[in-house]
Amino acid sequence: MTADPQQAVAAAEAAIAAGNPVAAGQHLVHSITTHGPTAAVYELLTALVVGAHREGDEALAAGDTITAEAAFRRAIAFHPYDPQAYRDLAALYFRQDRHFELGSIGESPYTASRYSFDMERTVVIEQGIMIIKNAISADAAARLCVGLTANPDFLPTTFLSASGEKTDGVNEQERRAQMAELFHVAGFVNGTIHRLLEEFAEPFYHLEPEYWEWPVCLHYEKDGHYISHADSEHPDGMGGWRRAHDRDLSFLLYLNDEFEGGELVFVNQGLQFRPSPGTAVIFPSDHRFVHGVLSVRSGMRQTIVTWMKAEGTPLNTGSPLLRVPRFAFPPR
Numbered sequence: 001m002t003a004d005p006q007q008a009v010a011a012a013e014a015a016i017a018a019g020n021p022v023a024a025g026q027h028l029v030h031s032i033t034t035h036g037p038t039a040a041v042y043e044l045l046t047a048l049v050v051g052a053h054r055e056g057d058e059a060l061a062a063g064d065t066i067t068a069e070a071a072f073r074r075a076i077a078f079h080p081y082d083p084q085a086y087r088d089l090a091a092l093y094f095r096q097d098r099h100f101e102l103g104s105i106g107e108s109p110y111t112a113s114r115y116s117f118d119m120e121r122t123v124v125i126e127q128g129i130m131i132i133k134n135a136i137s138a139d140a141a142a143r144l145c146v147g148l149t150a151n152p153d154f155l156p157t158t159f160l161s162a163s164g165e166k167t168d169g170v171n172e173q174e175r176r177a178q179m180a181e182l183f184h185v186a187g188f189v190n191g192t193i194h195r196l197l198e199e200f201a202e203p204f205y206h207l208e209p210e211y212w213e214w215p216v217c218l219h220y221e222k223d224g225h226y227i228s229h230a231d232s233e234h235p236d237g238m239g240g241w242r243r244a245h246d247r248d249l250s251f252l253l254y255l256n257d258e259f260e261g262g263e264l265v266f267v268n269q270g271l272q273f274r275p276s277p278g279t280a281v282i283f284p285s286d287h288r289f290v291h292g293v294l295s296v297r298s299g300m301r302q303t304i305v306t307w308m309k310a311e312g313t314p315l316n317t318g319s320p321l322l323r324v325p326r327f328a329f330p331p332r
Contacts, residue, residue, distance in 0.1 A: 025078030135280035232285035259299030
């Protein structure tokens with residue numbers, strides 16, 4: 001397969017003429033990943049992707065979910081880094097209550113082949129906090145950032161303020177960050193979470209996951225921060241804590257280091273971390289591990305987050321709609 005932009009365009013046009021638009025997309029994506037998005041390549045790829053999106057949207061409007069699903073999958077085959085097709089496909093699966101099929105969405109051969117578990121990991125335990133260096137490679141972490149776009153309308157679970165009150169958004173005095181969906185890399189991300197929990201967290205914390213919440217990427221830009229908080233509990237107003245979320249372990253995966261500030265701070269332990277890209281941090285979600293994120297002075301801090309509920313622990317608030325059952329995403 002040629003990577004030269006001019007040859008890639010010619011090969012793509014020939015594939016389209018032969019009735020094989022997916023092959024055309026493969027030529028164009030290969031050129032982009034090698035040489036970057038040159039104008040002619042990007043224009044032709046955009047036309048293919050937009051056409052597939054349009055067909056999917058029109059099919060949905062007509063109630064033809066089979067054609068819509070095929071169109072969205074074709075858009076993914078054209079351009080595996082285009083987040084919108086993954087969002088559309090995931091939304092369709094949620095609408096049809098096909099949660100267990102979400103694992104197939106992020107399995108494009110172009111995304112799957114670009115990540116690897118062949119890393120020598122180092123696990124450090126600091127006062128009950130697990131730090132897994134090289135959880136994924138720095139290259140994989142950088143590739144995960146491709147296509148991540150903050151979406152202020154995406155809220156995967158009900159947020160509670162520090163006082164425990166429900167809110168449709170986020171109080172910026174408490175947390176200033178934006179979210180990005182991870183549907184376009186769902187297979188790799190959830191497979192990674194599954195593997196790290198099973199290999200490291202379960203034997204150390206003696207907890208077996210029932211599910212984890214749908215992971216998201218938090219974007220902290222300049223002045224972004226998160227005040228000290230516990231992930232599963234809130235103050236009860238009488239000097240104690242009450243369980244507000246069904247979370248037993250918290251999971252963080254760091255994607256980049258092109259920022260100043262933004263350190264992860266654990267109040268009770270007196271610890272402060274600035275993990276390198278590809279490092280995972282796992283810790284219990286209760287008030288013993290109150291933590292926060294210091295203000296970002298410059299750049300953008302990108303971190304994947306999720307929370308795991310363990311088998312056998314009380315279900316107080318009901319499992320969230322956007323959740324990943326333990327066996328939905330087997331690790332590669």
